[in-house]
Amino acid sequence: MSARSLALAALLSLVLPPSGAALADQLQCRATRALLDLGNPLQMAREAVADRKELRIVAMGSSSTQGYGATNPQYAYPAQLKMRLDAALPGVAVHVFNKGVGGQDAEEEEQRMRQDVKPENAQIVVWQVGTNSAIRRTPLDKFAEKLRAGIDIGRSLGPEFVLMNLQYVPAVVALPDEEDYARVMAEVAREKNVGLFHRFEIMRAWYNDGMPYAQFVTNDGLHLNDFGQKCIGKLLAQAILEAVRPAQLTGEPKPRN
Amino acid sequence: MAGMKPVALSPSRDIRLDLFRGLALWFIFLDHVPDNIVSWLTVRNYGFSDATEIFVYISGYTAVIAYSRMLARDGWPKAAARIYRRVWQLYVAHILLFVAFTAQIAWVSIAKDTTALIEEMELLGLGQDPYRALMEAALLKFRPANLDVLPLYIVLLAFFPLILPVVVRWPRAVIVASVAFYEAACHFDWNLPGYPESKVWYFNPLAWQVVFHTGAAMAVLGPKLKWLDRWRWQISVLALVYLAFAGFIALSWHYNALERLVPQWLARQLYPIDKTNVDILRFLHFLAVAWFVRLAVPPGAPFLKWRILEPLRRCGEHSLQIFCLGTFLALSAQIVDAQFEGSILSQVIVSFAGIVIMSAAAYGASWYKGEADQTVSL
Numbered sequence: 360m361s362a363r364s365l366a367l368a369a370l371l372s373l374v375l376p377p378s379g380a381a382l383a384d385q386l387q388c389r390a391t392r393a394l395l396d397l398g399n400p401l402q403m404a405r406e407a408v409a410d411r412k413e414l415r416i417v418a419m420g421s422s423s424t425q426g427y428g429a430t431n432p433q434y435a436y437p438a439q440l441k442m443r444l445d446a447a448l449p450g451v452a453v454h455v456f457n458k459g460v461g462g463q464d465a466e467e468e469e470q471r472m473r474q475d476v477k478p479e480n481a482q483i484v485v486w487q488v489g490t491n492s493a494i495r496r497t498p499l500d501k502f503a504e505k506l507r508a509g510i511d512i513g514r515s516l517g518p519e520f521v522l523m524n525l526q527y528v529p530a531v532v533a534l535p536d537e538e539d540y541a542r543v544m545a546e547v548a549r550e551k552n553v554g555l556f557h558r559f560e561i562m563r564a565w566y567n568d569g570m571p572y573a574q575f576v577t578n579d580g581l582h583l584n585d586f587g588q589k590c591i592g593k594l595l596a597q598a599i600l601e602a603v604r605p606a607q608l609t610g611e612p613k614p615r616n
Numbered sequence: 617m618a619g620m621k622p623v624a625l626s627p628s629r630d631i632r633l634d635l636f637r638g639l640a641l642w643f644i645f646l647d648h649v650p651d652n653i654v655s656w657l658t659v660r661n662y663g664f665s666d667a668t669e670i671f672v673y674i675s676g677y678t679a680v681i682a683y684s685r686m687l688a689r690d691g692w693p694k695a696a697a698r699i700y701r702r703v704w705q706l707y708v709a710h711i712l713l714f715v716a717f718t719a720q721i722a723w724v725s726i727a728k729d730t731t732a733l734i735e736e737m738e739l740l741g742l743g744q745d746p747y748r749a750l751m752e753a754a755l756l757k758f759r760p761a762n763l764d765v766l767p768l769y770i771v772l773l774a775f776f777p778l779i780l781p782v783v784v785r786w787p788r789a790v791i792v793a794s795v796a797f798y799e800a801a802c803h804f805d806w807n808l809p810g811y812p813e814s815k816v817w818y819f820n821p822l823a824w825q826v827v828f829h830t831g832a833a834m835a836v837l838g839p840k841l842k843w844l845d846r847w848r849w850q851i852s853v854l855a856l857v858y859l860a861f862a863g864f865i866a867l868s869w870h871y872n873a874l875e876r877l878v879p880q881w882l883a884r885q886l887y888p889i890d891k892t893n894v895d896i897l898r899f900l901h902f903l904a905v906a907w908f909v910r911l912a913v914p915p916g917a918p919f920l921k922w923r924i925l926e927p928l929r930r931c932g933e934h935s936l937q938i939f940c941l942g943t944f945l946a947l948s949a950q951i952v953d954a955q956f957e958g959s960i961l962s963q964v965i966v967s968f969a970g971i972v973i974m975s976a977a978a979y980g981a982s983w984y985k986g987e988a989d990q991t992v993s994l
Contacts, residue, residue, distance in 0.1 A: 425814060430650055431761045460814040462805075529869075530887035533880055566872065573869040578660065579895075580869075581888035585650055 386570040388590035390561040395594060397554035401602040403519050404482040408451055408603050414444065415454045416599075417479050417518065419468055420487030423526060423591075424459025428582030435459070436583075437485075439592025440599075447600050456481065464491035465502055469509035476513050484513045485556070485595070487523040490531055490581075493540040502540065506547045514553075521554035522547070523595070526587075527562030529572060529580035554602075556595055562587075630681070631920050631929060632913055637674045638932030638978075641942055643667035645970055648762050648946035649953065653960050654967035659905070661870075663862035664889055668765065668819070669827055669902040671939075675769055676831030679776055684784050684836070696777035703773050706936065710766040713940045714753055717763065717947060718742065724951055752811035759810070762943055764818045771808070771821040772828045779829065787833035794833075798826035802893045816892070823893035827902070841910075852911070855904035862901050927971075930978035937981055938974050945970045 407413050418424045418437035426435025433439075441455040458475040460467075465488050476484055486509065492502045510520050524544045531537050541559045548555040565575060572580070575587035583591065643658040644667045660666035679699075687695040742749040742760070752758035756767040783790040800806070801822035808817045834841070844851065865886065868874040878886075889895045913920070920929075931938045949966035956962035 427818075430648075461816070528887075529875075529883055533883035533887055535880075535884075569872060571870045571872055572875065576869070577891075578664075578866070578869060579888045579891055580886065 386565065386568060386574070388586070388593055390564065390594050390597075394557045394561050394564065395598040395601065397521055397556060397598050397602055398548065399519065399521070399552065399554035399602065401483060401519055401521075401554060401599065403517075404599070405603045407482045408448060412451045413454075414448065414451055414603065415456070415479060415481040415483075416440070417456045417458055417476050417481040417484045418487070419458045419472065419475060419484055419513075420523070421459060421463045421468070421491050422461035422582055423490070423523075423588075424457060424487045425461050426457075426459065426588065427461050428577040428579070429585050429588045431585075434585045434588045436487075436588050436592035436595060439589050440485075440596050443593055443596030444599070447596065447604070454479075454481075459487070462491065464495055464497060465489070465505040465509065466492075466497070469505045469512065472509045472512045473516065476518065477516050481518045483521060483599070484518045485521045485523055486510075486513070487558075489525040489540045489544055493525060493531060493534055493537050499536075499539055499543050503543050503547055506544065507551065510547070510551050510553055519553065520551070521556055521599070523556040524559045526581075526583060527559050527566060528576045528582070531559075531581070556598055558591060561591075561594060630915055632909075632915060632917075633674050633678055633681075634929040634932030635920055635925060636670060636909070636932070637678075637935050638928035638930070638938075640667040640670035640674065641931050641935060641938050641974065642928070642971055644671065644765070644939070645942035645946050645974065646967055648943065649949045649963070649967065649970075651958055651963075652949075652953075652967060653963045661866060663859060663866050663901045663905070664895070664898045665902040665905065668891075669894070669898065671765065671935075672768070672772075672824055672827045673831035673902065673906070675772070676828035677835040679773065679828075680780070680783060680832045680835035683776070683780055687780055687784065692777070692781060695780060699773060699777050699780070703770055706766060706770045706773065709936055709940050710756070710763070710770065711754070713766070713943060714760075714763060716940075716944055717760070720944065720947055720951075749811070755811075757809060757811040759818070762946065766939070768817070768819040768821050768824055772825055775825075776832075779832065783829070783832050784836055787836040790829055791833045794826050794829035798823055798894075807892070818892055820892050820894075827894060827899065830903075848911070851907060855907045858900065858904050859908075862897070862904075927975035927978065930982055931974055934978050934981040938978055941977055942970070942974055945973060 404414055404416075407415070416437075418440070422428070424435065424437060426432045426438075429435050435457070437455045437457045437459070441453055444451075444453040444455075456479045458471075460471075468486070468488060488506070488509075489502075492505075497505075506522070513520060522544050524541050525531050525537060537559075545555060547553075562575065566572070575584060575590065576582065577584045643655075643660075646652055646655045646658050647660060647667065649655065655661070658667060659670070683695050683699055686698055742758075749758050756770065759767055779790065801820065806822045807820045808822070810816050864874065865878065868878055886897065889897050891898070919925070949970050952966050953962050
């Protein structure tokens with residue numbers, strides 16, 4: 360075989376579609392109820408929704424929050440969260456303030472917690488964190504310390520916290536100790552009595568159910584794509600709604616005036 | 617030193633560039649339609665690199681071909697002025713595309729009497745602070761969805777007057793300097809500022825310059841690359857092994873059974889495969905593909921002139937117009953697709969229709985320009 364025909368064969372092998380395109384049966388965006396339990400009643404948010412018809416959320420975090428990897432910033436989970444909450448809570452003014460800065464870790468976010476949370480008068484801070492700390496191999500005790508410090512600063516300004524843990528993607532799964540970072544986040548959430556959105560476990564369940572990475576991760580192996588972002592936004596909205604939806608929606612309707 | 621004398625490049629048009637740039641434009645269009653089944657045909661599913669590398673590399677290559685003769689004939693000031701005329705054309709095209717892109721969203725929303733699309737497609741910042749966003753768009757700092765390739769090209773070409781006189785004399789030195797700068801940009805996290813403040817350039821020009829300048833240097837080296845052929849077999853085997861490896865990893869993103877075969881230690885080395893800073897894995901993948909293209913497709917290969925490939929060549933000849941049109945049409949395709957809830961049939965039809973429109977436009981541009989005009993365009 361000449362070098363030329365070898366090269367042609369190599370080129371051809373590049374353009375032949377793989378058998379049985381995986382697109383055929385895409386799996387659904389889903390999570391079990393247990394995984395959507397934030398473990399916190401979000402009392403302030405519930406009261407704000409019921410009494411003032413208002414819900415203000417700060418989305419603090421890194422590239423997932425900023426929306427890197429989505430083809431449109433509107434697909435990033437904070438914008439999706441707002442769309443879902445708007446639809447589910449008619450008459451309630453929902454605000455989601457996006458404070459995502461790509462590449463930052465727990466320490467950098469802790470440092471800007473005060474300036475980014477203070478002006479928004481929010482009831483909830485969703486803090487998406489952990490991935491960059493894990494990738495940079497921040498020592499676990501230092502990571503925990505920054506989480507506690509960030510939560511303390513944020514809560515001193517009013518709002519309650521929901522931590523969002525790491526994304527389950529090739530770049531994170533390949534780390535030797537990514538589960539330790541998820542564990543530390545769960546411990547800190549328990550200790551500080553704040554909510555925890557189990558992004559890592561939710562996405563791991565997608566993968567274990569047979570959903571291919573290509574469906575929810577961009578091909579850098581790290582960031583969520585449109586589907587992943589939209590789905591996390593939808594599931595986070597469900598989790599928050601579980602906590603804050605006014606009781607009358609499930610029970611006795613409130614008399615209208 | 618023999619290398620001191622600027623290289624005289626062959627005056628005949630290298631139609632390989634048109635063909636492969638046309639192919640890159642088709643791929644970019646197909647990939648920009650979200651969840652498009654037809655994008656299974658594009659290069660990104662079979663390895664690390666995608667059409668962006670092809671486009672940027674060929675842009676560097678053609679920049680040398682277009683301006684090196686001008687440099688030799690008319691001197692540096694004239695060549696630099698011509699490059700800046702081109703930069704201006706690219707800038708105007710980008711701003712026009714930005715306006716047309718936004719107008720398309722507004723038009724569809726108004727025509728369908730719904731603001732849902734504006735909300736869905738909201739170009740973040742434009743809705744909240746339109747004056748500021750327009751200013752930032754003019755400064756190329758605000759580049760909504762899919763509008764980030766041309767700004768990259770603009771920045772690269774804006775620095776090209778400084779590179780051109782060097783690369784025609786010392787192409788290898790340009791490669792070395794460019795790779796060193798790329799390494800530094802990745803290591804120190806250099807990027808240009810974006811808007812909103814926390815954003816950076818999705819295609820970091822300080823990193824992506826390595827693809828552009830390698831293309832430029834290769835255009836100068838051209839026939840001098842023959843020395844590589846002494847190791848033709850060795851390089852081919854290496855490149856083939858690497859392409860097979862990249863192909864396997866790319867397929868593993870689609871099949872979990874394959875993904876489970878990738879050992880942890882290897883995955884730790886691989887990921888993340890950064891696009892913003894054109895990860896070295898991506899660049900090597902592109903070079904491996906380019907190596908086989910070089911072997912398989914010599915400049916005079918008969919199939920290059922096949923009539924069936926003419927639409928590709930035409931698109932490549934008018935790459936700026938076709939790129940802009942493709943980006944605009946990708947949005948149209950997305951909107952039409954959404955109407956049919958992303959059915960596979962609608963994906964196939966909008967993909968095919970988009971390519972037909974792009975090709976028709978390219979033929980129109982050729983007709984307008986006149987068949988006799990053989991000047992090299994960018």
